[in-house]
Amino acid sequence: MSQTKFTVVETEVAVCAKDVILETPNCTRVKMEILKCEYESRNRMFFTKMQREYVRGVRDEVYKVSPQFSSTKCNDVYALTPHDRVIDVEGKPVQLLRPPQNRWED
Numbered sequence: 001m002s003q004t005k006f007t008v009v010e011t012e013v014a015v016c017a018k019d020v021i022l023e024t025p026n027c028t029r030v031k032m033e034i035l036k037c038e039y040e041s042r043n044r045m046f047f048t049k050m051q052r053e054y055v056r057g058v059r060d061e062v063y064k065v066s067p068q069f070s071s072t073k074c075n076d077v078y079a080l081t082p083h084d085r086v087i088d089v090e091g092k093p094v095q096l097l098r099p100p101q102n103r104w105e106d
Contacts, residue, residue, distance in 0.1 A: 011049075012038040020055060020065065020080045027074035032056075034065060034080070055082050062087035 014036045022028045035054040040047065053065040063082035066072065072081050085094050 011040055012036070018080060020082065021072065021074050021076060023073045023081055027076070029079070053080065054086070055080075057082070057085075057089075059089040060087075060091070061085055061089050 015033055016036060017031055018034045019029050020032045020034070022030060032055050036051065037054070038049070038051045040049050042048070053067075055063050055065050057063060062085070064084040064086055065080045066083045068078055068080065071077070072079060074081070088094050
């Protein structure tokens, strides 16, 4: 089975201030700096444009921000909320837990 190679190209990186809702009991809204990254992934058959946004926590940890229009505990589909920590307080990448993938064997 041959492997498909993808080329990933960064197209834009920007920092902007946006409102972020912390999913606390009172749904606190805080103005924070957001790192916005856009990139393209392509191979011979597919072209995908992706966008990710990140926010820094109070102890310098980094969280991926949920996109607008996703459900939140605060019932505000227009809000951004921190949801996956990707860099821990020591500056190391966090290994995300993923369910095991099915592998087909020949």
